[in-house]
Amino acid sequence: MARSKSARTAAPEAQGAKQLNRSLGWLAVLGAILAVAGLVGLVYTGFATLTSMLLFGWLLLIGGCVGLLHAVQSRGTNFFWLGVVVAALNLAAGVVIIRRPDVAAEALTMFAALLFLTGGVFRLVGSLVVRGPQFGWTLVQGAFGLLLGILVLANWPSSSQYVIGCFFSLALLFDGLGLLAAGLGGRRIVSMVAEGPDSGRPGGRGGPEEPEQPVQTEESLKAKPEGQEQSHN
Template sequence: MPGTKRDETARLSRGFSWLAALGVILVIAGLIGLFYTAFATLTSMLLFGWLLLIGGLVGLLHAVQARGTNFFWLGVVVAALNIAAGVVVLKTPDAAAEALAMFAALLFLAGGLFRLVGALVVRGPQFGWTLVQGAFGLLLGILVLGTWPSSSQYVIGTFISLALLFDGLGLIATGYGGRRVVGLVTERLTTEGDHGASGKGRNTSGT
């Protein structure tokens, strides 16, 4: 039984090690993307286009399999839209990046304005932090719009790279913390096994 528990903890430790390794890869990818934002933006757009195209084809296949039901025409329309969007993004990734940068800027402006107004009206316990968040979002939206469309060359790539970087750091922290917990559990199991063995030895000698 203790051997089985040790095997399970060993598998968990290896799993957390792979998780940390994946985090390192994501951190490296994020750092590379931050240094080459234009390349990261283009790569993100091409990947996004392929995902739309493949998702549309899979959706179309599911719609064909569901023909004769109420889902058929809805599935066909959604799949056709995804395929068309994927083709457009793949053919004009620069224009797609410009559109997404504009959309992101409008989201920052709307979110920042909403937080500012909400903070001033409600004045809750998080008033200062909400005010800072709103001002930062508003400023970021103005900066992106002020340099648009040239900002589209680095906005998407920067956001994707930062997301990869922070996700990678989170995975590294999870993997490292998980390995520490598994190590503590393994140490406790080893200690209990040693105590059990010594107790059996004393009983045998007493007999």
């Protein structure tokens, strides 16, 4: 009886572990694809820049269409005109980026360089003024951001051909490596949890089965002392 109950409870657990392993395997495959795409993008930065800009433009178009439908559904409220304006801006920006991805890349590269410059200056000034426990790390971050902004602006607009693609490829690479590590590590943990507790128990997967003990009833317990008295006589 105990063995049948343990078998019934072990079957759903094994099925759940297999499904979780399959999901984690697909996660690892997705991470590997993203990591390979990031490496290819780092080699062909111009193609990665063009691809990222076109993808960004189509995302703006889809977001504008969805926002316009949502605004139409909420007509008669205060959100209607705001939703229409935001959707129109998204649609216009998407059309401009898709038609002229090179000009859009130049504008985004200039915007990114200005962000690096302002962020680096604020981090440098803040680290020198506050001098907190993370003084050295904040100082290095500020100097790196300032130097990167200066380098991008010094080579602009030619730097727009590879800056966006390089950042996009690095994001794909690190995201892919993170998903790959999570998938492989999760599969290893699931296998350890599924096999570890049963390996040291008798009757489990890794040990010999424990022989079944006979069930002692009340009649057998009463008959046992009588048999022992006859053996003593």
